[in-house]
Amino acid sequence: MALRKVVTSGLVWTFTQQFGNQVIGFVISLILARLLLPEEFGLIAMIAVFVAVGNGLMDSGLSLSIIRDTEAGDRDFSTVFIFNVLAGTLIYLIIFAGAPFIAQFYDQEILTNIIRVYCLTFILSAATSVHIALFTRNMNFKVQTLTAIPAAVISGALGILLAIKGYGVWSLVYSSLLNSILNFVLIWKYSSWFPSRIFDKNLFYKHWSYGYKLGLANLLNRIFNNLYLVVIGKYFSPALLGFYSRAESTKQLPLSNIERALNKVSFPMFVGIKDEPERLKSVFRKLLKMVLYIVSPVLMISAALADPLFRFLFTEKWLPAVPYFQILCLGGLLLPLHSYNLSLLNIYGRSDLFLKLEIVKKILILFSLLLIIPFGIYGLLWGQVVLSVLAFVINAYYTQRFITYPLRSQLLDVFPIYLITFFSATIVWLGDQKLFSEFPDFIRLLTGGIVGFGGYFILSIFGRFEQLPQLIDLLRDRLEKKI
Template sequence: MTELDRMSRAIRSGAMVSYFGFFAGKLIAFATMVVLARLLTPENFGLVAIGFLVLAINEALTEAGAGAVIVWRRGDLNVTAAVALSLSLASGAAMAGVVYLAAPMLSIFFKAPDVSGVIRAFAFCILLGSPSAVFSGILQRRMEFGRRIVPEIAKAVTKAIVGIPMALAGFGVWSLVYSHIASIAIGLILAMLLSGWRPRLSLDRSETKAILPYAVQIAAIGLLGVAIRKLDVAIVGYRFQTEMLGYYTLAFSLVELVVLGICWSASQALFPALSQSVDDVARLRQVFARGLTVLLAVTLPVAVGMALVAEPFILSVFGSKWASAVPLMQILAFYALIYSTGFNLGDIYKATGRPQVLTLIGAFNLVLAVPILLAGSLWGVAGIAGGQVLVACVISAVNWIVAGRLIGVGSDVLFSSLLRPFIATVGGALGCVTAGWAVQGNVSEPMRLVLMCLAGGLPYLMFLALLMTRMSPYRTRPPAQDRPSGGAETKGPQ
């Protein structure tokens, strides 16, 4: 077995384990959400969505910064982890204080007086969650994905155990808040124990100087990512009633769970694998190409399928009171699909020590998204969802152009990886649509859902098996610096 084959197997197995853990945790969370959605109101979910908006900012600072730097840094793990823990605790404490003080102003901005207490409660989550990224980063660096998924599953179980009884007891929105606080605490304890690293604090000058610039850049990328991902939530919360934010949050959570969750899981395995290949540019490109081929074979049919079965799915699982989420889920499924095509390009930039590229692309994304989403809000919440699709198209194109110029992973890799899954998906979509049209009004919504999934899934698998007997790597165009005209070969972080 060649080194490339070994690395490819590690990526596949790591991605599978990561997604199994992610999916298992999210499946539990999904079941919990179904129960809570039937017990609570869309307004309750809207209030908590505003609180999660605040939490996402802290997660970008701690998880993106502290966690990524541990994976990237090739020095002494004990020294790096101690410095990263110190920095994450300091930033978490500062963020928690700012959030607590800003809660009343945020409630005024969102025209929701009840959200002030929710935001202040989530400030406590910031304190609890800040150190978790360090322990999780240690496990990711070691590629111990089996251990890494345990805290995520435990957090989902904790939410169910705490949240559902509280909702039944009439705690309303606080059943969502307290269950999240409990899950963060459990996740922190388990991540610390499973990492096998005894926590200690240090601000070693040389190590801090070495990792801080990288951590700051990754944190900046994370903040830009939050601004991009949560800009729609902020606009919906500001322009419309909290109830509409609840519909939007539910729809987005569903596509995030499935499509973007697959991308995230692939990233957990791809990033450390690429980090180990930075000294061999050709192997770096091959590792990425193999990973992308497998990824698109999953995300493309899943996203299209979610858009097609959105109506029977929402009505069957959540009930008719959530019917307004159907068109939002249909639109956002295509947003997630387009976004996923370039999602993992960021792993190449981070692995090769070029996080500034992500910063620039993220900044452009934010500048582009603000006017488009604001203009889309004139057509209601669905207009904002449609604006997300437009922004994703532009940013994905830019991302691939930049990657092609810098690393040689350009649109040819995307098209080669996309062709077979696309043809198979078209076949599956035709079967799904035909089945849905044939049985509409003649069977119950749950039965319609099952028939559409079978009529779409089986043809897709058949077509894919015929078109792609093996997931082979695709040749990639060498970057400018590797072409015969000369130039230095791309090097990773030293």
């Protein structure tokens, strides 16, 4: 199959999975936000870093090594599977024993039992990681879509039912656990691969030598991505943490889904053309600009309409999260650039350099936290924006070593996209504040959305942006196939 067809098919199914799964999750979360208190979401946010660390330790980058190694076979897969399951079980037992100490750290006794139930997902995730890696390796994203969406719907329905029945924070815990159980059952049902009782030490060391550096880098990333939750949970109230968590999750809805969908397809595709530097550079540039072209206006127009957006979706009780959301959206504009620049290091097997860069950036985060904690929650938020800029500069510096695409060239490529994004968002914000502030929230959102996105696409046409016809062609291809 031609590369373009493989990419198109993969993008469609990964977008379907990411958006389907996340939109369903968002709708369910929206309903739960109306039924539960910010404090109850804050309790789940308190354990997010421990969940993230557990998941990071469980795999150690070995699944990514399987995707990258085109010669890997059944012995490799079984070896990694056995390691992941044993690691997942061990990590769960450690978290189980340490749960009372975590609860004591936050001075929230209820966290002990929450952690012990919630983290059962480690074992289930460990038992599916190789299967998912094989689906990704073969660019079979259809199956992943057919497993993720039903699991999200059923588990979400359970969460809503329990919330209505008065289970409070436990409705979130049991919903997450059921989601993992259903994913496990469906992935094994659709997978044609079954593990053997084989553990090859030589193959383990082969994948470990590549994967452990990525695993450590991923672990650092998970810890520091959730470090703000720990700091806010420790030094502020559960309610404030709930507001921050709501703002972050709302920002992530458009950002992470588009980015993950593209990364899921782009990584195995980049591996296939890594020996053709000019072709790789061309594809890299197109995908980078495409993801920013889609993500940027969604983030900034949402930020411009944040007040009616949060009141309409979550009710008045969540309005304190609005300024947090707006600042986080600004910082999120550079995240796709981080991700794509770092992906090149993995493609060329430079997991050592990947790890070094992550260590440098994490040192910057620690240093900045020491400086900005006294400035409160807004100091933490604006600090994230500054750190996002610094991280992009560091990541992009090394990209030029592989595909001759330096920082200056990347900025020149994406600047027009950012320019029309900020212009469109500014017009939306001014119009909403001056003309529509007294209107119902739905009217404000509808009008602002039409003006913002309409203006954005009109500017794209006059500016002759190549991303718009590419996006139209992609959608047309899929429609023609369905017809």
